[in-house]
Amino acid sequence: MAVKIELENCMQCYACENVCPNNTISESDKGPVVDEKKCTDCGACKDICPASCII
Numbered sequence: 643m644a645v646k647i648e649l650e651n652c653m654q655c656y657a658c659e660n661v662c663p664n665n666t667i668s669e670s671d672k673g674p675v676v677d678e679k680k681c682t683d684c685g686a687c688k689d690i691c692p693a694s695c696i697i
């Protein structure tokens with residue numbers, strides 16, 4: 643299952659984009675966007691997110 647990002651708490655640092663081994667997260671005007679087909683739920687983005695807003 644793909645992760646979900648709670649954008650209301652996201653500070654758009656994009657640490658998640660940089661750490662993702664599958665290039666699953668991309669940038670947008672509203673914040674990071676997860677490609678649900680590519681996410682393997684590895685947890686790397688959850689671990690690095692300083693806002694703990696990836697669930």
Ligand code: SF4
Pocket residue numbers: 647651652653654655656657658659674690691692693694695696
């Ligand atoms: S690491 Fe967390 S706070 Fe930073 S852009 Fe990603 S979801 Fe937002």
Ligand code: SF4
Pocket residue numbers: 644645661662663664665666667676680681682683684685686687688
């Ligand atoms: S859980 Fe892993 S594969 Fe999915 S978006 Fe986060 S870092 Fe990328």
